[in-house]
Amino acid sequence: MATSVFKSRRSAISGIAVTAVIGLFVLYPIFFLLQAALKQGDGTVEGSTGYGTGNFERLPNYSGIIWNTLEVSIVATLIAIIVGFLIAYILTRTNVPFRRGLEQLMAVPYYVTPLLGALAWSLLGEPHSGYINILWRALGGEGSIVNVTSAMGIAWVMALFEGSVAFVMISAVMQSIDPSLEEASQVIGAGRFSTMMRITLPLVAPGVLGALIYVFAEMLGSFSAALVLGTPSRFYVLTTAIYLMVTQYPPRIPLAAAMGVVLFAVMFLMTYLYRRMISGRSYVTVSGKAFRPRPVDVGGLRWVYLLLVGAYIFLAVVLPMLTLAYVSLQKLATALPSWSNFTFEHYRVALSQNAVRYAIFNSLELGVITATIGVALTGTISWLLHRTRLPGRAALEYISMFPQAVPRLVFAFGIMWAWLVLPVPVYGTIWLLLIAYLTVFLPLGVRTISSVLLQLDKTLDECGQVCGASWSQRLRTINIPLLRPGIMAAWMLLFIGSVRELGASILLVGPNSQVLTPAIVDAWNFSSSELTAAMALIQTLVVGIFIAIFTMLMRRRDLKG
Amino acid sequence: MQRQAQTQDQEVETAIEVRDLEIKYGAVAAVGPVSFSIPKGKQLTLLGPSGCGKSTTLRAVAGLEKPVAGVIRIGNRNMYSSAEHLNIPAEDRGLSMVFQSYAIWPHMTVYDNVAYGLKVRRKSREEIDAGVKRALALVQMQDYAARPASQLSGGQQQRVALARACAFSPEVLLFDEPLSNLDAKLRGDMRIELRELQRRLGVTSIYVTHDLEEALAMSDRIVVMNKGRIEQSGTPYEIYNYPRTAFVADFVGSANLIAGTVRTDVSARDGIVIETAGGELVHGTTHGRKPGPRATLSVRTVHLQLHAERPAGDRNVWPVTVARSIFLGDLSEIHVDWAGRQLIIRRSALDKIHEGQQVFLSVDPSRCVLLEDDA
Numbered sequence: 001m002a003t004s005v006f007k008s009r010r011s012a013i014s015g016i017a018v019t020a021v022i023g024l025f026v027l028y029p030i031f032f033l034l035q036a037a038l039k040q041g042d043g044t045v046e047g048s049t050g051y052g053t054g055n056f057e058r059l060p061n062y063s064g065i066i067w068n069t070l071e072v073s074i075v076a077t078l079i080a081i082i083v084g085f086l087i088a089y090i091l092t093r094t095n096v097p098f099r100r101g102l103e104q105l106m107a108v109p110y111y112v113t114p115l116l117g118a119l120a121w122s123l124l125g126e127p128h129s130g131y132i133n134i135l136w137r138a139l140g141g142e143g144s145i146v147n148v149t150s151a152m153g154i155a156w157v158m159a160l161f162e163g164s165v166a167f168v169m170i171s172a173v174m175q176s177i178d179p180s181l182e183e184a185s186q187v188i189g190a191g192r193f194s195t196m197m198r199i200t201l202p203l204v205a206p207g208v209l210g211a212l213i214y215v216f217a218e219m220l221g222s223f224s225a226a227l228v229l230g231t232p233s234r235f236y237v238l239t240t241a242i243y244l245m246v247t248q249y250p251p252r253i254p255l256a257a258a259m260g261v262v263l264f265a266v267m268f269l270m271t272y273l274y275r276r277m278i279s280g281r282s283y284v285t286v287s288g289k290a291f292r293p294r295p296v297d298v299g300g301l302r303w304v305y306l307l308l309v310g311a312y313i314f315l316a317v318v319l320p321m322l323t324l325a326y327v328s329l330q331k332l333a334t335a336l337p338s339w340s341n342f343t344f345e346h347y348r349v350a351l352s353q354n355a356v357r358y359a360i361f362n363s364l365e366l367g368v369i370t371a372t373i374g375v376a377l378t379g380t381i382s383w384l385l386h387r388t389r390l391p392g393r394a395a396l397e398y399i400s401m402f403p404q405a406v407p408r409l410v411f412a413f414g415i416m417w418a419w420l421v422l423p424v425p426v427y428g429t430i431w432l433l434l435i436a437y438l439t440v441f442l443p444l445g446v447r448t449i450s451s452v453l454l455q456l457d458k459t460l461d462e463c464g465q466v467c468g469a470s471w472s473q474r475l476r477t478i479n480i481p482l483l484r485p486g487i488m489a490a491w492m493l494l495f496i497g498s499v500r501e502l503g504a505s506i507l508l509v510g511p512n513s514q515v516l517t518p519a520i521v522d523a524w525n526f527s528s529s530e531l532t533a534a535m536a537l538i539q540t541l542v543v544g545i546f547i548a549i550f551t552m553l554m555r556r557r558d559l560k561g
Numbered sequence: 562m563q564r565q566a567q568t569q570d571q572e573v574e575t576a577i578e579v580r581d582l583e584i585k586y587g588a589v590a591a592v593g594p595v596s597f598s599i600p601k602g603k604q605l606t607l608l609g610p611s612g613c614g615k616s617t618t619l620r621a622v623a624g625l626e627k628p629v630a631g632v633i634r635i636g637n638r639n640m641y642s643s644a645e646h647l648n649i650p651a652e653d654r655g656l657s658m659v660f661q662s663y664a665i666w667p668h669m670t671v672y673d674n675v676a677y678g679l680k681v682r683r684k685s686r687e688e689i690d691a692g693v694k695r696a697l698a699l700v701q702m703q704d705y706a707a708r709p710a711s712q713l714s715g716g717q718q719q720r721v722a723l724a725r726a727c728a729f730s731p732e733v734l735l736f737d738e739p740l741s742n743l744d745a746k747l748r749g750d751m752r753i754e755l756r757e758l759q760r761r762l763g764v765t766s767i768y769v770t771h772d773l774e775e776a777l778a779m780s781d782r783i784v785v786m787n788k789g790r791i792e793q794s795g796t797p798y799e800i801y802n803y804p805r806t807a808f809v810a811d812f813v814g815s816a817n818l819i820a821g822t823v824r825t826d827v828s829a830r831d832g833i834v835i836e837t838a839g840g841e842l843v844h845g846t847t848h849g850r851k852p853g854p855r856a857t858l859s860v861r862t863v864h865l866q867l868h869a870e871r872p873a874g875d876r877n878v879w880p881v882t883v884a885r886s887i888f889l890g891d892l893s894e895i896h897v898d899w900a901g902r903q904l905i906i907r908r909s910a911l912d913k914i915h916e917g918q919q920v921f922l923s924v925d926p927s928r929c930v931l932l933e934d935d936a
Binding site: 457459460462463464465466468470473477481482 | 623624625650651652653654655656657658660661662664666667668677678682725735
């Protein structure tokens with residue numbers, strides 16, 4: 001009798017508890033970031049002279065870095081959006097050959113990651129030792145034809161990898177347009193070009209603008225390409241400058257924090273704009289439904305389009321991977337291959353070094369734990385958001401999407417600072433990395449599971465309830481089986497994400513908590529490029545094998561069930 | 562002794578009772594207060610336009626929606642009571658429900674879907690097997706037991722949903738617009754089948770629909786709802802022939818509403834006479850309702866008669882002009898001009914009526930029913 005009261009009260013309390021815990025994990029580091037940014041002096045206990053805005057007042061001295069950040073981000077965003085838009089148009093609207101296959105290939109750059117791309121492109125396009133430039137000079141050219149260490153070069157490498165993100169976002173918008181809207185225009189007498197200008201473009205414009213803002217925010221917070229390509233020539237953007245200020249001696253924590261706050265503020269604004277755009281979309285005709293518009297026959301142009309898409313995939317995936325593979329198999333990497341130079345030595349070294357093996361093991365362990373806890377956590381949050389009338393749901397959603405607006409490096413900085421002062425002994429262990437990963441991947445997990453949950457008819461659960469099944473019975477027999485695709489996708493994304501994460505890891509690793517991606521960057525800076533290439537490929541391979549095993553296990557279970 | 566018998570009688574008789582039920586979404590009142598009750602083994606239909614609160618009321622009975630006030634009693638047990646702070650969760654109410662979306666679990670076979678209610682009740686393998694067989698036979702789906710549920714047509718899904726709802730022999734069955742996703746022909750067949758099934762199983766049921774024919778054909782009792790409140794409740798015969806309000810008259814079939822001032826001087830005992838703005842006297846029946854100074858009569862479109870010649874008698878006969886004639890197949894719809902007002906008549910007579918023709922309109926005074934709106 002009183003059980004129902006108890007039950008509803010219990011669920012309200014557990015909901016509030018989840019919100020509070022998530023809030024603590026997300027907002028506590030931000031609080032420390034702000035606090036550090038407002039500290040005067042050098043930030044140490046002895047040198048601290050109270051609080052003030054002095055750090056922000058000093059920022060104009062670093063206008064060069066701010067300008068670099070804007071230049072790289074704007075150029076990279078424009079390239080990424082143009083590439084993404086063109087390929088989205090080609091793959092959703094034209095009869096380009098091998099459309100299906102190309103569409104699947106477009107997801108690959110996302111998995112290659114900007115770090116691997118940056119390493120490979122550094123080997124290819126460095127002005128003096130880059131292979132392209134060496135070949136250029138060997139062919140009788142002067143100087144260098146590409147320079148990836150310049151602002152434009154960094155932007156180019158970043159754009160290559162963010163291009164596939166832009167593609168996914170823009171093609172989703174293009175597919176959501178009812179083709180009958182265009183057909184209506186043609187029936188009324190408008191030509192193909194006129195229809196494109198008057199109907200198609202206005203309909204996709206809000207979606208493209210949304211993608212533009214999203215990609216720009218990502219670019220502002222991106223770290224690895226600028227770190228690998230810019231640091232050697234002392235070309236800094238905000239993220240790499242923050243990293244330098246935190247790790248150099250003496251560290252300049254308050255100034256780094258102030259830069260982080262500025263970056264966070266701009267990204268927060270961008271994310272806010274983006275969310276407002278996608279939520280307040282007044283184009284009713286652009287429904288959530290995916291249409292398969294009839295592709296336009298573009299005649300001989302289709303081969304040109306194929307070449308364009310192929311070139312993108314070549315530059316973003318094939319060439320970087322081949323370069324890394326080639327370099328990793330050379331005793332001493334040179335532009336021109338010879339058999340006597342061929343060796344497996346770097347792989348042997350990489351796998352026999354205790355530090356590297358330890359880092360691989362740590363990365364995989366962290367990946368599995370992050371993915372498993374993360375799925376349970378984000379699954380619970382998604383459920384609370386979409387299936388309950390929990391008071392404070394809006395706050396919970398806001399908090400769990402919040403890390404999206406914070407550059408991961410800056411977040412890690414806040415986490416480092418926040419957990420350093422707590423008497424919990426997690427600092428310098430892999431558990432601090434776990435906390436960081438769980439926090440920064442919250443939006444990814446919640447978004448992935450929510451999208452499946454929202455497609456699931458609520459009455460499927462209600463029907464089980466009316467049939468007499470308890471909450472846990474329904475969870476086991478109905479909800480988890482039906483949510484499996486979303487849960488699996490989220491698990492994979494979180495696993496891949498945490499094994500690959502650089503920005504959130506690099507400040508938090510310690511001698512006893514080394515993980516693979518920062519170890520690759522270390523090898524790049526302090527060992528040879530050949531060893532680095534081998535390690536990068538080992539990482540890709542290990543993740544690949546893991547995904548394959550996981551998929552196979554899941555598929556076998558599917559067949560059995 | 563007598564009193565005891567009476568209370569016992571009541572306990573057996575009333576299977577579901579809803580009293581002063583109120584449901585709110587945040588600050589918005591969605592339903593109520595509404596009250597109705599259903600005798601054991603009978604079918605009650607909640608009828609109304611979309612958004613009238615009928616589904617919400619049903620979901621509150623099921624336990625899927627939490628009301629803010631009132632009592633829901635099933636059998637002799639309170640399921641919800643605001644006074645007692647009691648709200649039994651849906652899974653413990655022991656009833657069953659067929660959903661508008663069917664809610665067939667796509668990851669299970671037909672057998673597993675139907676067996677679900679028995680399995681969660683921890684029945685033995687034999688009992689489950691027998692129960693599923695019986696339920697599938699009831700809807701003629703025996704041959705589909707091993708089929709994955711994702712490979713069923715809409716009509717088949719509907720049948721499986723029904724079998725699943727019946728399989729664990731619940732005493733109360735709830736239907737949330739179960740036929741609205743079927744095509745018209747299939748809907749007609751299923752309507753009869755559902756009615757048969759409900760009678761054969763002797764279950765008490767609540768049925769929600771916006772379809773008038775469905776409600777009239779299937780129910781022992783109809784509750785017409787509008788804007789979260791009950792407009793009228795009664796037998797299908799009562800609801801159709803004696804609508805209480807203009808809303809019911811219009812929603813349950815089609816009716817002409819004739820308003821005027823009451824002429825008490827010429828009204829008879831059970832009858833009523835009103836004078837329209839144009840000065841015509843219309844005789845009608847009060848059906849025991851008390852008129853105010855002004856009154857509205859409701860006349861079903863099929864009860865108005867048209868004649869080429871003036872019919873005998875002087876009550877409720879007027880000359881009219883035909884404005885439009887629309888052939889609809891089973892019926893023809895005739896719009897006539899009655900001294901500047903328009904009336905609609907539906908008839909199946911063979912004689913052709915031309916637009917612009919002068920004809921005579923008559924109506925039986927017992928078909929002109931006083932509404933309570935103006936009272």
